[in-house]
Amino acid sequence: MIKTDVVIIGAGAAGLMCAATAGQRGREVVLIDHSQKLAEKIRISGGGRCNFTNINVRPECYISNNPHFVKSALKQYTQHDFIALVEKYGLTYHEKTLGQLFCDQNSQGIIDLLKAEVDLGGVIWRMGTSIGQVEQIDGGFVVTTPTEVWQCESLVIACGGLSIPQIGATPLGYEIAKQFGLSIVPLAAALVPLTFQAEDLWAELAGVALENVVVSCGEMSFREDILLTHKGVSGPAILQISSFWDAGKTLAIDLIPDLDLSDFFRLANRDSLISNVLADVLPKRFLLVWLAKYGEIRPLKQYSTKELLAIEADLHTWQVKPSGTVGYKKAEVTRGGVDTDQLLSKTMMVRNVPGLYFIGEVVDVTGWLGGYNFQWAWSSGYVAGLNI
Numbered sequence: 001m002i003k004t005d006v007v008i009i010g011a012g013a014a015g016l017m018c019a020a021t022a023g024q025r026g027r028e029v030v031l032i033d034h035s036q037k038l039a040e041k042i043r044i045s046g047g048g049r050c051n052f053t054n055i056n057v058r059p060e061c062y063i064s065n066n067p068h069f070v071k072s073a074l075k076q077y078t079q080h081d082f083i084a085l086v087e088k089y090g091l092t093y094h095e096k097t098l099g100q101l102f103c104d105q106n107s108q109g110i111i112d113l114l115k116a117e118v119d120l121g122g123v124i125w126r127m128g129t130s131i132g133q134v135e136q137i138d139g140g141f142v143v144t145t146p147t148e149v150w151q152c153e154s155l156v157i158a159c160g161g162l163s164i165p166q167i168g169a170t171p172l173g174y175e176i177a178k179q180f181g182l183s184i185v186p187l188a189a190a191l192v193p194l195t196f197q198a199e200d201l202w203a204e205l206a207g208v209a210l211e212n213v214v215v216s217c218g219e220m221s222f223r224e225d226i227l228l229t230h231k232g233v234s235g236p237a238i239l240q241i242s243s244f245w246d247a248g249k250t251l252a253i254d255l256i257p258d259l260d261l262s263d264f265f266r267l268a269n270r271d272s273l274i275s276n277v278l279a280d281v282l283p284k285r286f287l288l289v290w291l292a293k294y295g296e297i298r299p300l301k302q303y304s305t306k307e308l309l310a311i312e313a314d315l316h317t318w319q320v321k322p323s324g325t326v327g328y329k330k331a332e333v334t335r336g337g338v339d340t341d342q343l344l345s346k347t348m349m350v351r352n353v354p355g356l357y358f359i360g361e362v363v364d365v366t367g368w369l370g371g372y373n374f375q376w377a378w379s380s381g382y383v384a385g386l387n388i
């Protein structure tokens with residue numbers, strides 16, 4: 001049995017930040033990950049350029065059973081703190097859209113930065129090491145791996161969610177939570193493309209992008225682009241709304257959010273085919289398929305007022321009922337997780353298991369698309385790192 005102050009399970013975004021913070025405070029930290037490769041999810045993130053934070057980070061951009069839970073950690077370690085760290089390492093970045101900050105270099109720059117910070121803290125690395133058993137003992141925990149047995153005062157679970165099992169996601173974090181009697185808010189793939197019923201599939205439309213549309217599910221809506229795919233629908237607006245979608249719910253898509261179509265039709269050439277008139281605002285390939293539900297495509301003047309009003313209403317609230325999601329293999333994150341009611345928001349420690357901490361995606365906190373999830377990993381990892 002080797003004694004140490006802290007064991008962290010999971011060397012992803014949250015685990016690395018936590019290890020660096022605790023190590024630099026002088027704590028002896030062991031960082032264990034079953035993967036041989038470091039932080040694969042950071043490497044593939046943001047299309048290889050890592051959308052490492054968002055300048056507009058605020059609690060409203062996180063989904064959790066307790067919407068106030070994120071406030072403390074996000075305040076203690078802000079997006080500006082991480083931006084300062086990025087600048088300290090000489091990395092440059094740019095804002096892509098909606099406050100999303102991406103590296104100018106590639107994601108490896110962020111991984112190298114975190115590794116350097118962890119090494120500054122003198123952390124003991126155990127990559128390629130699986131976890132056998134986790135037990136609570138008097139005054140701490142025992143973590144058993146195939147080759148070593150570690151005894152620690154503080155144990156941090158940073159194993160992430162279920163997304164992308166191909167690069168090492170496992171349910172270990174949830175299993176450890178259950179072992180300690182903690183409840184789990186039901187899990188679901190989120191920030192994920194949605195699928196259509198076979199009869200709703202329009203294979204010939206795969207690849208069509210519809211720009212700047214408003215996608216709504218209940219009270220929530222996002223205005224961004226969508227992309228029709230062979231299986232259903234994807235693109236940033238769909239990934240965003242997927243975090244609010246549950247089986248059976250219908251999406252409403254406003255394809256022309258700023259357009260008064262009655263005015264538009266009134267000013268248009270009434271001898272033109274309706275598909276040509278609408279091609280000024282929507283892709284023609286889409287219109288030729290979509291308009292078929294109103295019969296043969298005719299010149300504008302041959303449509304009755306009733307038909308034009310129906311088309312207008314349909315374009316503003318196109319009802320789409322997804323059949324499901326493409327699942328964890330493609331989902332960016334896992335919604336749900338360790339119930340925040342059981343954690344102290346200032347430190348991420350389990351209320352009634354002193355010394356046990358959960359950070360990052362394994363917790364019931366899911367950010368919007370756009371750098372919010374990494375910011376949660378940095379912030380929750382940092383606050384735990386200060387307290388372990």
Ligand SMILES: Cc1cc2nc3c(=O)[nH]c(=O)nc-3n(C[C@H](O)[C@H](O)[C@H](O)COP(=O)(O)OP(=O)(O)OC[C@H]3O[C@@H](n4cnc5c(N)ncnc54)[C@H](O)[C@@H]3O)c2cc1C
Nearest residue numbers: 010012013014034045046051159160172360361371373374
């Ligand atoms: C394709 C993709 C792109 C993304 N792009 C972005 C983006 O640009 N911006 C953004 O903010 N978010 C992005 N995300 C989300 C972001 O990557 C995660 O929210 C974030 O990595 C969560 O950090 P974490 O440390 O909690 O978990 P992870 O980063 O997933 O780390 C968990 C670690 O635990 C280890 N582990 C798991 N099981 C075990 C086990 N049984 N034993 C030992 N170790 C284990 C894993 O190997 C891994 O290293 C993206 C996600 C995906 C999948």
